[in-house]
Amino acid sequence: MRESDEGRTSGRIVETEAYVPGDAAGHAYVGPTDRNRTLFLRRGHAYVYLSYGIHFCVNVSGATPGVGAGTLLRALEPLEGVPLMQARRGTLRLIDLARGPGRLGQAMAIDRALDGTDLCACGPLWLADAVRPPGKVKASVRIGISKETARLLRFYEQGNPHVSGPGALRR
DNA sequence: AAGAAGATTCGCT
DNA sequence: GCGAATCTTCTTA
Numbered sequence: 001m002r003e004s005d006e007g008r009t010s011g012r013i014v015e016t017e018a019y020v021p022g023d024a025a026g027h028a029y030v031g032p033t034d035r036n037r038t039l040f041l042r043r044g045h046a047y048v049y050l051s052y053g054i055h056f057c058v059n060v061s062g063a064t065p066g067v068g069a070g071t072l073l074r075a076l077e078p079l080e081g082v083p084l085m086q087a088r089r090g091t092l093r094l095i096d097l098a099r100g101p102g103r104l105g106q107a108m109a110i111d112r113a114l115d116g117t118d119l120c121a122c123g124p125l126w127l128a129d130a131v132r133p134p135g136k137v138k139a140s141v142r143i144g145i146s147k148e149t150a151r152l153l154r155f156y157e158q159g160n161p162h163v164s165g166p167g168a169l170r171r
Numbered sequence: 172a173a174g175a176a177g178a179t180t181c182g183c184t
Numbered sequence: 185g186c187g188a189a190t191c192t193t194c195t196t197a
Binding site: 017019025026027049051052053054055057059072074100101102103142143144145146 | 176177178179180
């Protein structure tokens with residue numbers, strides 16, 4: 001759920017990737033730095049980073065204070081504020097609004113100002129209760145990384161068209 | 172102080 | 185399907 005000056009946008013999380021402690025593919029692997037310090041906050045805080053110099057991606061920190069771990073939000077099924085997301089994304093296609101971590105960030109107007117936000121409190125960005133029970137959740141290898149590629153830490157709702165990449169419409 | 176790599180996306184062939 | 189765009193952060197000299 002995202003509240004901004006332009007209005008509210010929200011979506012249902014349909015795809016995530018987990019980055020656990022000791023995971024060589026995770027941004028927290030090298031230890032706390034200026035960039036990844038919010039990954040070491042108590043679980044439920046936002047970690048926002050710039051990917052490839054272009055895209056803002058969002059994580060939810062997932063461990064106890066001082067431990068680096070998080071969950072990358074990879075895709076949303078748009079719910080509220082669809083016209084606003086369409087304007088931000090420059091497309092009318094619902095499928096293209098938040099299918100992929102960079103697109104998700106753009107649709108929700110995520111930026112570094114939201115880094116470290118407590119996602120369990122009232123604020124500009126937070127996690128709300130599910131509007132609908134999830135369908136069948138499937139696991140797969142993570143996308144776009146070069147290390148720890150064997151780990152099945154990507155999770156998505158099977159058959160949901162708003163999921164990016166493999167698994168969107170297949171089984 | 173400079174160079175290389177990166178949890179991606181978009182447009183063109 | 186493939187390659188460019190783009191810039192922050194970390195590593196090395």
